[in-house]
Amino acid sequence: MSTHSAASYLNASHGIASWLFTRDHKRIALLYLISLSLFFALGGMFAGAIRLELLTPKGNLMSDATYNKMFTLHGVVMIFFFLIPSVPAVLGNFLVPLMIGARDLAFPKLNLLSWYLYMAGALLAVTVAVTGGVDTGWTFYTPYSSTYSNTNVMATAAGAFIAGFSSILTGLNFIVTIHKMRAPGLTWFRLPLFIWAHYATALIQVLATPVVAIALLLVMLERGFGVGIFDPKLGGDPLLFQHLFWFYSHPAVYIMILPSMGVVSEIIAAFSRKRIFGYDFVAFSSLAIALLGFLVWGHHMFVSGQSMYAGLVFSVLSFLVAVPSAVKVFNWTATLYRGSISFDAPMLYALGFIGLFTIGGLTGLFLATLGVDVHVHDTYFVVAHFHYIMVGGALFGYLGGLHYWWPKLTGRLYPHTWARLAAAIIFLGFNLTFFPQFLLGYLGMPRRYHVYPEEFQVLNVFSTAGASVLGIGYLMPLIYLLWSLRSGAKADSNPWNAKGLEWQVSSPPPVHNFDQVPTVTEEAYAYAPADKGGS
Amino acid sequence: MDTETGLQLFPERASSVAGDVDALFYFLVAVSVFFVLLIFGLIAYFVWRYRRRSPSDAPAAIHGHLGLELLWTGVPLVLAMFIFGWGAKLYFEVFRPPKEGLDFYVVGKQWMWKVQHPTGQREINEMHVPRGIPVKVTMTSEDVIHSFFVPAFRVKRDVVPGRFVTAWFMATKVGEYHLFCSQYCGTAHSQMTGKIVVLEPADYSAWLSGRSAEPPAVAGKKLFDKLGCATCHQQDASGRGPSLLGVFGSKVQLQGGGKVVADETYLRESVLSPQAKLVAGYEGIMPTFTGQVDEEKLLDLIAYIRSLALPPAPAPRQP
Numbered sequence: 001m002s003t004h005s006a007a008s009y010l011n012a013s014h015g016i017a018s019w020l021f022t023r024d025h026k027r028i029a030l031l032y033l034i035s036l037s038l039f040f041a042l043g044g045m046f047a048g049a050i051r052l053e054l055l056t057p058k059g060n061l062m063s064d065a066t067y068n069k070m071f072t073l074h075g076v077v078m079i080f081f082f083l084i085p086s087v088p089a090v091l092g093n094f095l096v097p098l099m100i101g102a103r104d105l106a107f108p109k110l111n112l113l114s115w116y117l118y119m120a121g122a123l124l125a126v127t128v129a130v131t132g133g134v135d136t137g138w139t140f141y142t143p144y145s146s147t148y149s150n151t152n153v154m155a156t157a158a159g160a161f162i163a164g165f166s167s168i169l170t171g172l173n174f175i176v177t178i179h180k181m182r183a184p185g186l187t188w189f190r191l192p193l194f195i196w197a198h199y200a201t202a203l204i205q206v207l208a209t210p211v212v213a214i215a216l217l218l219v220m221l222e223r224g225f226g227v228g229i230f231d232p233k234l235g236g237d238p239l240l241f242q243h244l245f246w247f248y249s250h251p252a253v254y255i256m257i258l259p260s261m262g263v264v265s266e267i268i269a270a271f272s273r274k275r276i277f278g279y280d281f282v283a284f285s286s287l288a289i290a291l292l293g294f295l296v297w298g299h300h301m302f303v304s305g306q307s308m309y310a311g312l313v314f315s316v317l318s319f320l321v322a323v324p325s326a327v328k329v330f331n332w333t334a335t336l337y338r339g340s341i342s343f344d345a346p347m348l349y350a351l352g353f354i355g356l357f358t359i360g361g362l363t364g365l366f367l368a369t370l371g372v373d374v375h376v377h378d379t380y381f382v383v384a385h386f387h388y389i390m391v392g393g394a395l396f397g398y399l400g401g402l403h404y405w406w407p408k409l410t411g412r413l414y415p416h417t418w419a420r421l422a423a424a425i426i427f428l429g430f431n432l433t434f435f436p437q438f439l440l441g442y443l444g445m446p447r448r449y450h451v452y453p454e455e456f457q458v459l460n461v462f463s464t465a466g467a468s469v470l471g472i473g474y475l476m477p478l479i480y481l482l483w484s485l486r487s488g489a490k491a492d493s494n495p496w497n498a499k500g501l502e503w504q505v506s507s508p509p510p511v512h513n514f515d516q517v518p519t520v521t522e523e524a525y526a527y528a529p530a531d532k533g534g535s
Numbered sequence: 536m537d538t539e540t541g542l543q544l545f546p547e548r549a550s551s552v553a554g555d556v557d558a559l560f561y562f563l564v565a566v567s568v569f570f571v572l573l574i575f576g577l578i579a580y581f582v583w584r585y586r587r588r589s590p591s592d593a594p595a596a597i598h599g600h601l602g603l604e605l606l607w608t609g610v611p612l613v614l615a616m617f618i619f620g621w622g623a624k625l626y627f628e629v630f631r632p633p634k635e636g637l638d639f640y641v642v643g644k645q646w647m648w649k650v651q652h653p654t655g656q657r658e659i660n661e662m663h664v665p666r667g668i669p670v671k672v673t674m675t676s677e678d679v680i681h682s683f684f685v686p687a688f689r690v691k692r693d694v695v696p697g698r699f700v701t702a703w704f705m706a707t708k709v710g711e712y713h714l715f716c717s718q719y720c721g722t723a724h725s726q727m728t729g730k731i732v733v734l735e736p737a738d739y740s741a742w743l744s745g746r747s748a749e750p751p752a753v754a755g756k757k758l759f760d761k762l763g764c765a766t767c768h769q770q771d772a773s774g775r776g777p778s779l780l781g782v783f784g785s786k787v788q789l790q791g792g793g794k795v796v797a798d799e800t801y802l803r804e805s806v807l808s809p810q811a812k813l814v815a816g817y818e819g820i821m822p823t824f825t826g827q828v829d830e831e832k833l834l835d836l837i838a839y840i841r842s843l844a845l846p847p848a849p850a851p852r853q854p
Contacts, residue, residue, distance in 0.1 A: 065722050137719050143696065144679040144721055148645070232697020233796070238680055239695065272585070273592060278599035281608075303682065304693045305700050308630060312623055319615035323608060330607040333574060334600075336581035340592030343582070351578060358574050362567040369618055371625025372560050375689040378682060378717040442560070443546045444686025446717040449725035453713060458542045528596035 008411065008508040023108035024511060029094035030409070031115050036090060037478075039081040039122055042129075044474060046074035051433075051467040054460045059451045067450040068135040069151065075138030077129075080160045081122040083394050084252060087259035088170055088205075089118070091401045092198050094409060096174055098502035098509065099192050101183025101518045106176040114169040121163030128152045128159065137448060139249070142230035142241040146222040153223060157216040164209045164216075167255070171205030174198050183501070185520035189283070192500055192524045193276060196283040197262025200290040204251045204258075208294070212248030215241060239304060246297035254293040256390055257357075258286055260397020261328060264350045267404050268332050270498040271347035272339030275525035278331040285324035292321040302373045311370055318368035325361050329354060344496070345419035349400030352427045356392025360385060363438065381441025387434045399426070399477065406481065407491030411508040414484040418476060426473035432466025499525055549708040549733065550688035552629050557689075559621055566614065629690065632703035636669030643674065643681035643694040646723040648714060655748035660729030662714065664706055665739035671703045677798075682718035685731055693718055706733040755839025758832055762824070776821060777814045783841045788815040802837050 009026045019027055049070045053061045062070070093111065097104050105111050128134055134156040136145040145153050178199050182191070219241070221227045228234025230241045269276050276282055298306060298314030332354055341347070363385040367373050376382065403423075407413055436459040445456045452460070494503040501518055502509075548554060585594075639662070642649040650658045664670050674683055676696040683702060684691040687710075692702040716727035734742060759765065767776035777787075783802070786794045790813040795801050804811050806828065809821035828836065 059725075064725065068719075068722060068724070135722070139719075141680060141719065144719070148679050148721060232695075238697070273587075273594055275596050275598065277597060278604050281599070281604050302626070303691050304680075305695050305698065308627065311626065315623060315626075316616075316619050319619045320612075322615055323611050326611040327604070327608055329574060330603075331599075333577050333581070334597075334603065336578065336585060338594055338597065339581070339585050340587045340594050341582045341585050342587040351582070354578065355571075355575060358571060359567075362563075362570060365567075365615070365618060366560070366563050369559065369563065369622030371556055371622045371629055372563065373622075374626065374629050374691050375556055375560075375686070377691055378684070439544055443543060444684070444713065444715065446684060446715045446725075448719040451725045453728075455543050526596075527593065529593050 007510055008506065009511045010411070010508050012511045021112070023104070023112055025093050025097050025105050025108065025111060026409075026509065028111050028115055029090050032085060032089040032093060032118070033409075035115075035119060035122065036082055036086060039077055042126070043074055043077035043082055044471065046070050046077065048467065048471060050074060051464040053450065054452070055464045057452050057454045057457050057460075064450045065135065066133075068137075068448070069129075069133035071448055072134050072137050073125075073129050076125055076134070076156060076160065077122075078390075079138055079252070079256075080163050081118075081125060083256045083390055084167055085118060085163075085170075086256070086394065086398045087263060087401060088174070088198060088201060088255075089114075089166075091263065091398075091405060092174065092201075092259060093170075095405065095502055096177055096195065096198060097181070098408075098505065098513055099195055099500060100178065100181060100186055101501050101514060101520065102177060102181040103513055105173045106181060107173050110169050111173055114166040114173070117166035117169070118163050121159040121161070121166065123159075124155055124162065125159035128155045139245065140216070140219055140241075141245075142219060142222070142238050143232070143236070146219045146229075146241075147231045147233070154220055157220055161213050161216045164213045167205045168209045171202035171209075174202040175206065178202075183518050183520055189280070190520055190523045191283075192262075193265035193279070193282055193286075194259075194262035197258045197265070197286050200286040201255055201258045204255050204290050204293065208248045208251040208255075211244055212252075215244035215248070218244070239301070239306060242301055242304060243297070246300045247294075250297040250300065251290075251293045253386075253389065254289055256394040257397075258289060260353065260394045260401070261286065263397040263401035263404070264332065264353050266498075266500070267346045267350040267400055268335050269525040269527070270404070270496050270500075271344060271350070272336050272341045273497075273527040274335050274339040275523070275527060276331065277334035277337070278327075279524070281327055282331050285327045288324040289321060292317060292324070296321055299368055299373075302370055303377050315368055315370050319365070322361060322365060322368070325357075329358055329361070343420070344403075344416060345414075345423050346400045346404035346496075348420060348423040348427075349396050349403065352423065353393060353396040353400065356388050356396060356427075356430070360388030360392055363388065375444075376441050378447055379441035380437040380445045380447055383447050384434045384437035384441060387430075387437075391434070392430060396426075399423075402477075402481075404496070405502070406484070407495045408502060408507050408509070410485060410488075411491055411506075412484045412488035413491050413495060414480050414488055418480045422473055422476035422480075425469060425476065429466050429469030429471075429473045433463050433470050434466070436460070436462040436466075499527060547687040547708075547710075547712065549706055549710060549712055550685075550690065551705040551707055552625075553687065553689045553707075555625055555628065559618075559625055562621075563618065566618070630692075630702070632671045632701060633669045636671050636703065636705075637665070639664075639670055639672045641672050641674040641683060641694070642677055643683070643716065643720075643727075644677035645679065645721050646716070646727040648683075648716075648727070648729050652743065654743055656743055656746045660714070661732060662729065663732045663734055663739060663742050665736040666706050666709055666733050668736060669703055669705045671701060673699050673701050675699050679720045680718050681716045681720050681727065684715040684717035685712055686715070687712040688731075691717060706731070709733050709735060752835070752838040752842040754832075755835035755837070755842075758828070758835055759839055762827070767821070775817070777817055779840050780843050783843065787812075789813065790815045790817075802840055803833055806833060806836065 009024055053067055132152050134151045134153055136149050218229045222229045228236045230236040230238050265276050296318045298310055299318045302311050440459045491507045493506045637653050640651040648660050650662045674694045676694045681694040683694055688704040690702055690704045692700055710733055712731045714729040714731050767774045768779050770780055772778050782797045785797050787797045795812055807825045810819045813819050
């Protein structure tokens with residue numbers, strides 16, 4: 001099926017304009033990959049500054065104002081300009097059409113517009129970073145953000161606002177594409193779980209993102225024009241902002257984690273040569289998470305002064321959303337049973353994901369528990385918890401997926417030993433960085449503290465040491481992946497012997513993806529030779 | 536705190552609810568350890584037992600198992616509901632104050648805690664309380680959202696401007712404990728800390744009787760006269776400085792354009808760095824009072840200036 005002709009999507013046309021005005025979903029995916037990698041590096045540098053400062057209890061590296069800008073920019077860049085787009089914009093863009101046997105996404109021009117909107121928002125935020133910074137925290141809590149902060153809140157909020165439209169358009173594109181452009185025979189229950197996860201994610205992107213856009217717009221109105229919405233001095237209500245903000249930003253956690261769950265399903269199946277155990281349950285758990293995820297935002301507000309009965313409702317719903325996540329973890333684990341398991345780098349990231357997501361999910365239960373949340377809320381316990389979900393979960397999924405599909409994206413193989421080593425270093429560095437923060441949080445160290453009491457220092461030293469290891473771990477893939485572009489061995493169309501339409505086209509794929517529209521006759525993950533499929 | 540440095544793993548327990556919170560916390564730790572060991576153990580066993588032995592391995596498909604799906608949906612669900620119920624019961628315990636007890640007032644502002652005792656005594660960033668008697672704290676903020684957090688008591692409550700919130704605790708152990716602001720509130724957020732000093736009831740009474748309960752506005756008036764502020768800030772507009780009559784809460788026209796609301800933050804800044812935001816039409820001749828007035832005196836001064844305002848700005852309810 002694969003034709004090793006010269007006309008891959010990478011060399012079909014040349015020149016900068018052929019990239020900047022491309023409508024090929026694969027090239028747009030690479031544009032995202034390059035820009036996201038830059039913003040990840042930027043966000044990582046802010047994190048490095050934070051960890052260095054926290055090495056000692058006193059603020060001896062930077063002023064408190066600078067420190068506050070560092071953690072704000074770290075959060076803004078990592079969440080709005082890296083994690084939210086990461087898997088969907090890079091891997092989803094590249095793979096959704098390939099996996100369903102389509103020529104491109106439903107709206108190729110809209111897809112390119114998404115990238116430009118993303119860049120506009122992100123560059124605005126970078127401009128803020130180099131022209132004075134912003135110090136509200138990525139959460140923009142009012143009335144601090146709308147009235148009191150003297151920093152560049154307007155431009156940062158505008159950046160996140162613009163990038164939000166990029167996210168909405170990507171989601172819209174995926175929904176239409178998955179509904180209308182599946183190859184003949186590719187029924188819903190034959191879809192790869194990666195597609196299910198992206199479908200659920202796209203629903204959240206389309207439905208929730210407008211709410212944060214409105215919330216940020218209202219902050220800008222109050223700040224720029226004194227329209228009283230959130231500041232009690234102007235007759236506003238500061239808690240209204242928290243409701244609007246978390247109505248998006250809690251589901252946003254699922255925008256970050258669901259696509260990575262899709263990646264993990266693909267990797268686990270490919271590297272244990274098994275269909276995913278309980279496929280239907282894994283597919284529907286994505287939808288359940290997306291749905292319930294909309295109803296739990298108030299668990300960020302248990303000590304905020306919202307009604308205690310509201311607290312009860314949000315707590316019970318938060319416990320419910322834990323169940324489909326647990327179902328996924330059990331099904332992935334069961335998939336390994338009687339498989340044929342190999343330990344390539346993507347599999348190491350996927351196994352790391354399951355482990356770290358399990359810890360992140362279980363510590364989420366602590367925070368959903370009303371009486372316990374009162375103590376650990378806004379402490380390092382929360383910081384540790386969401387890094388286990390967002391780095392241990394979302395980022396591990398992203399890195400695993402990048403390693404899994406790298407040969408398809410680039411047509412090159414990377415050195416496997418280095419890749420395995422990097423995965424192990426990242427896993428160790430991550431745990432050393434963030435596990436001590438659970439202990440710090442229970443001891444009572446509040447988050448966003450520039451200086452802290454001396455008794456917290458030892459655990460902070462561990463955490464900073466871990467961050468150094470983690471930093472080295474992140475640099476390694478950067479080096480060997482770039483190296484592979486020029487010097488890596490050429491990949492054939494299916495280097496992992498994996499199932500899925502994307503592995504039936506050459507690596508890298510031709511511009512038009514498929515020479516003829518494929519017809520699907522079997523379920524996803526039909527690894528077993530005698531397997532007749534069916535669900 | 537007894538541990539100055541070194542590795543500390545458990546927070547001190549010094550309130551009536553701390554033990555209850557810890558009990559549920561450790562139960563959650565036990566549940567987590569169980570599931571982590573279960574998942575990690577299964578993964579470790581499976582990946583070793585079923586490692587790929589030959590490149591041509593082709594294991595048989597297993598579609599799923601309804602019984603297992605129901606099991607691992609049902610068990611987490613029941614367990615989650617149990618933890619929810621326990622946590623909710625505790626939440627009401629932590630936030631519903633008992634009927635009797637002492638009424639304290641706390642005002643958070645960038646970046647300090649102002650505490651007033653039931654008998655009128657005031658403190659800043661320190662709060663002396665008696666052991667064994669419930670203390671109910673009514674709080675508000677003068678600017679942004681703060682959060683009143685005492686780890687040793689396992690108590691935390693956001694302090695929101697424009698409304699009063701309450702928290703309560705009953706200290707069970709004499710000692711000094713951290714008071715943190717745990718809601719990010721701006722530049723010096725991490726220095727918005729203080730200590731809770733728990734005394735035996737008799738020592739607390741003695742401590743109270745050693746402190747004057749003079750209203751801060753009266754103290755501020757004395758300080759205002761002593762520092763000679765009235766030389767320039769006269770009752771009418773004839774002085775070298777602007778009149779302070781009714782200035783509190785008003786919008787002040789600044790030199791070089793722009794307006795600022797003359798709130799605590801502005802008045803505080805104007806005493807400490809008078810050149811920062813000059814009132815239009817006045818020369819920048821006022822010296823700084825940094826070092827001459829500490830935070831407590833500053834509050835007295837502000838309270839006095841505030842008392843000159845018409846109508847008076849809302850202040851915390853007097854006991």
